[in-house]
Amino acid sequence: MPLKALKKIREERVSLKKPKNKEERSAKNAENFLFIKQLVKNPKALGSIVPSSEALGKFISKQIDVNAEGCFVEVGAGTGALTHELLKAGVHPEKLFVVELEENLSAFLKKSLPPQVHVITGDASHLETLLPPHVLGHVEAIISGIPMMNLSVFEQLGIIRSCFSVMREGGSFLQFTYGPLSPLPAKKLGLAKKRMGHVFLNFPPATVWRYMKDEKEVAGLMQDAKAAGK
Numbered sequence: 001m002p003l004k005a006l007k008k009i010r011e012e013r014v015s016l017k018k019p020k021n022k023e024e025r026s027a028k029n030a031e032n033f034l035f036i037k038q039l040v041k042n043p044k045a046l047g048s049i050v051p052s053s054e055a056l057g058k059f060i061s062k063q064i065d066v067n068a069e070g071c072f073v074e075v076g077a078g079t080g081a082l083t084h085e086l087l088k089a090g091v092h093p094e095k096l097f098v099v100e101l102e103e104n105l106s107a108f109l110k111k112s113l114p115p116q117v118h119v120i121t122g123d124a125s126h127l128e129t130l131l132p133p134h135v136l137g138h139v140e141a142i143i144s145g146i147p148m149m150n151l152s153v154f155e156q157l158g159i160i161r162s163c164f165s166v167m168r169e170g171g172s173f174l175q176f177t178y179g180p181l182s183p184l185p186a187k188k189l190g191l192a193k194k195r196m197g198h199v200f201l202n203f204p205p206a207t208v209w210r211y212m213k214d215e216k217e218v219a220g221l222m223q224d225a226k227a228a229g230k
């Protein structure tokens, strides 16, 4: 393994803190129990057996400008593993909108996150109606924990279309995945993609991708649709 990768693992390990006391331990156990309960209920939507690690949350937080003017949206927040890291990295709670499909999980998020964070129960493919009007067009970045690989292209398109419709021009969509390939068919969705890096200290190890609207791809898709008389 290259030296750079080893150094990165060591840095990440430092940040993988174990619960310090009894209270923290029982909170972590409650989080894991709820996660597994939801996994049994809806394995396709969960797509993982444990919440993301602190190391993955930290890595994702480094990919955004926490001081940017706009808001941040997290879709598929689960039990809030990434949310806590976004807050620790400096995202202002008032500017953070967290969208979770499962009611049990969003109830947990409402209880466990600072009250200023906006927790919304709903489907990420309806952000235009879920987010308050003043946020539309002012979203700096969207962080996604939704297991995209479990979805059809049609379902992925619904989420991507909705996410980019609320984003500011030039905003980006961050997605983690456990496989080696892009979890979204970028070209088909009119997106440009970039692999941002790997996080080894996660179970399973994860890769983070950034997607942006690719104007050239979108123009091409529109031309194709026009040629096909749609």
Ligand SMILES: C[S@@+](CC[C@H](N)C(=O)[O-])C[C@H]1O[C@@H](n2cnc3c(N)ncnc32)[C@H](O)[C@@H]1O
Pocket (backbone or CB within 6 Å): 045, 046, 047, 048, 050, 051, 052, 075, 076, 077, 078, 079, 080, 081, 082, 099, 100, 101, 102, 105, 122, 123, 124, 125, 144, 145, 146, 147, 159
């Ligand atoms: C793998 S879990 C990730 C949880 C958390 N972000 C983490 O990294 O630990 C995926 C979450 O996405 C949620 N989800 C799946 N489809 C969704 C959708 N269309 N809209 C909003 N949330 C969704 C699931 O309910 C689940 O909580």
